[in-house]
Amino acid sequence: MHTTELIPSVGKSADDVYSAIKQAIGETRYAPGEYLREEQLARGLGVSRTPVREAFRRLGAEGWLEVKPNHGVRVRSWSIRDVEEIFEARMLIEPYLAGRAATGIAAPELLTLRGLADEMLEIAKNPVTPECADRWFAANRRFHDIISGAAGNQRLDQSLRSMKDVPLIKWTFNIYSDDDRARSARQHVEIVEALESRDAVWAEAVMTCHIRAAQKSVVEKFRQEPSQP
Structure with missing residues (x-):
């Protein structure tokens, strides 16, 4: 398969x-370690090699x-x-932002978070499929972005988003066991409850547990079978 077949239509800039x-x-349209060809990408995307090189x-x-x-490359x-x-x-930044968000998050954002948490609870009840993983990834990303954005610290928010903006995050749901998925979904619900209660200590604590549980599952799986993203 040609490299550019994996890339959607784009503009020219x-x-x-x-x-x-x-x-x-x-x-994850490319495998880890896969080489990307500048000339092939430029030709397929209809651009010069300069924007591809940049x-x-x-x-x-x-x-x-x-x-x-x-x-x-x-x-x-x-x-x-x-x-x-x-x-x-994440352990250093995200719980702190969750605690900050608890004191300032708006009611409409709380309603959105509740809907996303309910969606993830429903997803966790079903067998894992690519479509299921995509839905979870989208809901989970939006959930955490809303919380970090509501904390009111733009620099920490951007730092957190950039470190999570990697294939590793999507890969996480794919390697979760049924118990992992159910626990993660329940934790999202508890995070919403803490935010609804405006309890910064609770929000920080449950976010800490949420990240720690994910870390344990992913690290153990990675060590057993490093079929990474």
């Missing part, structure tokens, strides 16, 4: 090309690609240390 390649990697540079700096002089493979670092960083 450098930002369009960057976003399209990043989306393709984020949706996209490679940006994605390399952000950790999505490995840019190896004289060897080429390939999709980054994730190590156990990468997994541990992402969860360590």
